[in-house]
Amino acid sequence: MNDAVDQPHQRPSWDDYFLSLVREVSKRATCNRGRSGCLIVKDKRIVCTGYVGSPPGIEHCDEVGHLMKRVMDDAGDVKMHCTRTIHAEQNAICQAARYGIPLEGTTLYCTMEPCRTCAMLIASVGIARVVAMKRYHAGQDTQALFERAGIVLDVVDEATETYAGQAPP
Numbered sequence: 001m002n003d004a005v006d007q008p009h010q011r012p013s014w015d016d017y018f019l020s021l022v023r024e025v026s027k028r029a030t031c032n033r034g035r036s037g038c039l040i041v042k043d044k045r046i047v048c049t050g051y052v053g054s055p056p057g058i059e060h061c062d063e064v065g066h067l068m069k070r071v072m073d074d075a076g077d078v079k080m081h082c083t084r085t086i087h088a089e090q091n092a093i094c095q096a097a098r099y100g101i102p103l104e105g106t107t108l109y110c111t112m113e114p115c116r117t118c119a120m121l122i123a124s125v126g127i128a129r130v131v132a133m134k135r136y137h138a139g140q141d142t143q144a145l146f147e148r149a150g151i152v153l154d155v156v157d158e159a160t161e162t163y164a165g166q167a168p169p
Contacts, residue, residue: 014044015131018109019156022133025049026111030060031085036111036161038088040096040103040127047101050091054084061085073138089118093125103127112161113139113153123149130154134161 012020018041026037029052039049054060061067067084086094089110096103104126108114113136114122122130123145129152136142137160146153 015109015154015156018046018107019131019133021046022109022111025051026088027051029053029085029088030062031066031082032061033066033082034111034161036088038092038108038110040092040106040108042103042106047103047106048092048095048099050088050093050095052085052088053091055086059084087115087118089114090121093121096125107131112136113142113155115139116141116145118142119145122146123151127151131156133157134159136161 018039022037022039024037025039026035029035029037031052034052037049037051040047061082061084064084066082068080069083070078071081072078089108092108093103095101105128106126107129108122108127109131111132112134113132114130115136115138119142130146131154133155134157135155143153145151
């Protein structure tokens with residue numbers, strides 16, 4: 001008897017399906033400090049994708065190295081951030097804008113909770129729900145912003161995403 005035939009096929013949930021595609025999209029990322037990906041869905045259809053990378057025509061970290069800048073947080077701690085690339089969420093929103101795709105009422109799937117800047121863009125374009133694989137080390141502002149804006153945030157794994165060169169939380 002064939003066990004594969006005897007066992008019913010377990011289809012993934014829609015969230016699991018789209019998150020598995022986020023993992024594939026993230027493989028296109030061009031900055032090893034955070035190879036993240038994103039996709040935006042409307043009515044169970046993908047409308048756009050994005051990954052961490054430089055704008056078109058600009059060199060990528062993987063090609064020429066990082067463009068590091070010092071940034072001071074509210075506590076006065078100085079951290080280093082790579083500014084050569086834009087975030088996966090920003091790239092996906094830009095792709096939608098470039099091709100005239102409205103994002104009102106969509107769901108955004110991403111590697112980790114969006115940063116504050118991405119969260120503001122997400123709220124501005126009318127995205128209704130965000131599904132993140134993991135927490136972001138500086139996600140408190142995003143959580144508060146989404147709550148005020150009425151955006152549903154679902155985080156699959158409560159662990160905090162870590163990436164190369166990340167400052168400790």
